[in-house]
Amino acid sequence: MRCAGLALGLLASTALAQPYLRTRALSNTGNSELCVTWSVRQLTYRQDTAGSSRTPVEAEFTAIDNAFAAWQALARGCSDFEFVRGPRIADAGVGKGTGDDNVIIFREENCRDVVPLADPCQTDSSCGNKHRCWEHGDATIALTTSTYSTRTGVVFDSDIEFNAGKSADGTRFLFTTISSPPCSEGMETPFCTAYDIQNTATHEIGHMVGFDHVSEPSSTMAPTAPLADLQKRVIDPGTASGFCGTYPRGKPPVPCDELAQLKSRITARNTGTLGCTCEGARGAVALQLVGLWALRRRRRSQAR
Template sequence: MPPSRAFLLIPSVILFGVTSARAQPYERTRYEGLELCRGDRTVTYAMTTSGGHPTAEERAAVTAAFNTWNQAVASCSDLVFTPGDDVPHPAPRPLDGKMLVTFRQVNCPDIVPDDDACWQNESCPDKYDCWPFAPRDVVEETSYFRMSTGEILGTELSLNNSNGMLTTLDGPPCDEGVIEPGCVIGDVQSLVTRSIGEGLGFALLTRTDSTMSRVLPWGDTQKRIIDPGTLQGICETYPRGLPTPGCVISTDGGVPDGGDGVPSGDGGVPEADGGVPDAGASPPDGDGGAPSKSGCTTTSSVPLLGALILLLGARRTGQRSRG
């Protein structure tokens, strides 16, 4: 069997979200015509533990985000989110359906030698437990899926805790660009709530009134709530007792042969001059529809911009083949 391959779908970069009356209330993530979806309606979530994290406050914020989804979906869907046991670092790729949440405490460039081979094979986060993206970025979501069917195999949610911009408290927003105790900057519960939606196969939107908005105002906590449009997406995508429209679920009961989920190929979008890179999609390598192949979608990092908003940007730099 050929080895598993994974590719990135990098969304368009939106500087300022604008709500449109004609915009759809939700959109499903697509890959080469396939709509991504989860097969198992019971989703286990877990947290990676390392160096005293997650703290009690971080754990409470993550749990609250999953509880918000549980409460919202109960009205129309049989989706259920259940807590699982903590996973010590380094955690394996979650190809068992799990949603795995990790807090990174340090930036990779601060601790990883320049000549370490992990820069080439993108293993630095696992090797050093570090954040490999721009220092002011705060969250990255990666979903692994079968490239032949679009079935989501698992999701990683990574948050950057090294820059002082993640907050877990209830309170007023910090002044734009100000980082200080006692006020909200990058709200963990809001960021995780949105990322859970991505792990269910929902795409980010330009409309700012959606839980799945590409942008998040500095200090905003309103995205902790599942908006009516996103709830409509849940009801229509995962209806109670009915199959997911357009979702093809495999019956072999296993992950793709060789499916370690490590991104490979040569499809990364390089960062330009330290700013927001041009967005694009990684081209498939070979016959991406083979049943033995898997892939991943990444809505890379969200940088905190002090002036106005949290901006979703594509932050991965060149993927290289692992063979």
């Protein structure tokens, strides 16, 4: 059996406004879709001990705990899903195989600034973990990478990175935790609301538990966030219905469509004989929250 990994980048949905959208990915056969879903009901997260160096005291850790607490409060009403705070860990890595599951990391350097051109990590996308740097787009505020079985869609690991590194034009996102007043563009300080950590984390946790972007701008899972956005701190009713419908209390997670149901029945029947333990039978899906301000800034610099 060939067990090649499958990497997919999903784009924001351009369909009509939907209350929620589950994250789908191609199966290892390439001819069916899977829903990326947890099979267990306990998700233990771990924050990197370094936190965010430009956020005063330890407010960033609390803000992230608050985001998980919002999801836990939702779960209490409809599901037996549990979000558990694990111990903080040093030098956390993204992806299955690093030994660190469900980590939250602030990347304070951009890889273009710290990775030598000849470093072999440039060819296999491993620079982020090797040099503890941000290796994704400048306009991306944060990104969640989920590793899942390409046979079943079951998630093994889901990690969140915040982009605190310098963009090509020398600016960077400032991550804050206070609720007011809003910062003015270009005048961000830790004493006004710039890019709110709890807002960003609540959105990214939505990706962690298997939800994709929707086009509805008021949704927690809207793909963009303007400067001083706080709206995503509160899980919107559409996303809440998606979570409750996917992880009902006392019942297995709900497959996302008939094809997935068929697939899970086939998988269940074959479990004893297939038993693929190949490390490569994994896919990775990365979903990002994009800053509207950064997009505008980039368009302006392109126009020059």
